[in-house]
Amino acid sequence: MSGPYARRVVITGIGVTAPGGVGVKNFWSLLSDGRTATRRISFFDPSPFRSQIAAEVDFDAELLGLGAQEIRRMDRAAQFAVVTAREAVEDSGLDLHSLDPHRTGVTIGSAVGATMGLDQEYRTVSDSGRLDLVDHEYAVPHLYNYLVPSSFAAEVAWAVGAEGPTTVVSTGCTSGLDAVGYATELIREGSADVMVAGAADAPISPITVACFDAIKATTPRNDDPEHASRPFDGTRNGFVLGEGSAVFVLEELDSARRRGAHVYAEVAGYATRSNAFHMTGLRPDGREMAEAIRIALDEARLGPEAVDYVNAHGSGTKQNDRHETAAFKRSLGEHAYGVPVSSIKSMVGHSLGAIGSIEIAASALAMEHGVVPPTANLHTADPECDLDYVPLTARDWRTDAVLSVGSGFGGFQSAMVLARPDRRDA
Missing domain, CATH: 3.40.47.10 (Thiolase/Chalcone synthase)
Incomplete structure (x- = not known):
């Protein structure tokens, strides 16, 4: 293979915000131990719903380095993305500010965008649904950021100083794979040298739970949350809703080798x-x-x-x-x-x-x-x-x-x- 597609793309930084622990170390500890992070929903009273369990992230935005204005401006999923991207960049050892910002891009995947922020703001402006004509003056000043999923990619780009291709990929439950795949292609074709790519979603809200309840896609095994998610098991009866984020630093293989970077894996196909x-x-x-x-x-x-x-x-x-x-x-x-x-x-x-x-x-x-x-x-x-x-x-x-x-x-x-x-x- 010759030309721009000869560029091979590798992962040199990983960040994870997931149920059971924030950060790569905690995430891997949970998986390798075979522990589960599913529990009864604590964000709201789930008792009216068929499925009342989820895998929630114990996430303290302030403790994880976000300022008061960032927390006010960003939906929970956007906060996940920014915190996770910062971990990935630190893990990569790259000083992004020393690179050409126009050759550094961001691709973030999300299926449902700022679901939690929009749900909360609707309840506020409608007085918990009692008003047919809502009062917009009660909404947060940054409501537009909740409405437009592109704000996720913009927030990450601002956080890492990227001025190259910046995109949100939204293809439902394959968004996280497709965002990394798209970022890989940008490096292969020569449109970027470094991509900060991954996905974030925080969908555990009444509207999401109600939607999956309606089609009976989620499990009603509410009496045993820890053992409710049973892929491939003969007694399985639906999935358990979750939330979280993972972000990667992707770069061209030869460049990573020249700087002595730790390479986790090549995105080979x-x-x-x-x-x-x-x-x-x-x-x-x-x-x-x-x-x-x-x-x-x-x-x-x-x-x-x-x-x-x-x-x-x-x-x-x-x-x-x-x-x-x-x-x-x-x-x-x-x-x-x-x-x-x-x-x-x-x-x-x-x-x-x-x-x-x-x-x-x-x-x-x-x-x-x-x-x-x-x-x-x-x-x-x-x-x-x-x-x-x-x-x-x-x-x-x-x-x-x-x-x-x-x-x-x-x-x-x-x-x-x-x-x-x-x-x-x-």
């Missing part, structure tokens, strides 16, 4: 497809996800047998888990039966647009530590989900290439391959 089928439904054969996997592996120049671990979407709905299992068999062939597969949603819930980036972080850290995180709460085998889902306990396992996939309402299916650069050098 990425692809996304749509099923053009149904807003929330999935075909059982997994054809569209399988096609995204095939293209991502082709781009990475790796065969199915090179995949050492699959970080699954694994939402815990019967439809998704069957669809995904079929996609792995279709794309990986017989190798699907020999490769470990797991879902971290069993521990940190489903944070909608953010989860794709959080799962990329988990995949990179699995490579870093030689450990595959488990699928918690997987006790009962489902004959339709008959792969190696790493039940209950993390597994020591060397991973040179990881496949991470996502599936979202609207028919979005995305796949990303992370690999050790020396694996691809060979």
